[in-house]
Amino acid sequence: MVSFEPLSPMAEELRGLLTEHLPWSPVDYVPGISLQGDRAIFAEQLTAPLASENDLRIVAPVRDVGRVAVFAQRLPWDSDFFGLEIARLDGVFPLEPPLHRPAADLAPAVAGLLEQARSRGIRYLFAHVDPRDQALLRALGQHGFALIETRLHYHLSVQIVHYLRLPDHLPQMASGFRLATEEDLPSLKRVARESVNPYDRFHGDPLLDRATVDRLMETWIERSVTGEFADLTIVPDVERPTAFITYRFHKQHWPRWGLHLAQVVLSAVSPEALGWFAAVGPEVHRHLRAEGVQHCFGKTQITLGLDSAAQFGKGEHIFRIAL
Secondary structure, eight states, X not given: OOOOEESGGGHHHHHHHHHHHOSOOTTTTSTTOOHHHHHHHHHHHHHOOOOGGGBOOEEEEETTTEEEEEEEEEOHHHHHHHTSOEEEEEEEEEXXXXXXXXXXXXXXXXXXXXHHHHHTTOOEEEEEEOTTOHHHHHHHHHTTOEEEXXXXXXXXXXXXXXXXXXXXXXXXGGGOEEEOOGGGHHHHHHHHHHSOOTTSTTTTOTTSOHHHHHHHHHHHHHXXXXXXXXXXXXXXXXXXXXXXXXXXXXXXXXXXXXXXXXXXXXXXXXXXXXXXXXXXXXHHHHHHHHTTOOEEEEEEETTTOOOTXXXXXXXXXXXXXXX
């Protein structure tokens, strides 16, 4: 049995430590971003109040390091959707600087989390890991976590006109774009379901039921169009669009980022619509500028590479274990 204690009583107290000393944060690769502001946002996310049934955060002792904080939580929406108790590991950091200890043996901390997760009925635990976090990468490997996705985070300015390489035969819908409506959902759900990306963590994990993953893709685009999962969903300006791209503006973070940054969240395109976004990209960026956006960020898989408009930001590894 691993020795650990709950983290939640000290979560708020840890926020200042994390804000000042986190070694990385979600969008620290974007040029011009306030690193302290991004650390503060990440620290608040790690230490936010959680319902007791979702709070898996613990503090565990680690030899030659001292006490370390393990930030993990049950995901209620995901658990309900898949009918499977799902949790996410968000990070493991010492309680004293420096918070990056590449030579540390974090296996006991991960063992504590696994014990906590099993006792709470978690059956699927995944983790997003920065490639710089060598200690956590080793610890997850020691405990049998499987690598299911390697991500590539990218960024691009919307204040510069980017011209992408166009296909030899542009689709008929290449002439423009418009905002998606609920009337578009039948065709958008079809393209979300059928345009399979075999390298993302959902399609790339054989433990997840394919029919449920298809339904997840349909749900994401539906809730994006209705404004729950996205602030903006654009589609080709045709009657039954078969391509889309969604954005979240994160305006609540703009003051602390010191940059008006928007996220590219979800996109899909049918074979007949290939080349649409390359054709309308400059006009889309004009629309984003009108919303106040200065820069965009997003993620793809390293296996898919980057288009010529985007710049490499950082990598990220996605691991999971079945309990």
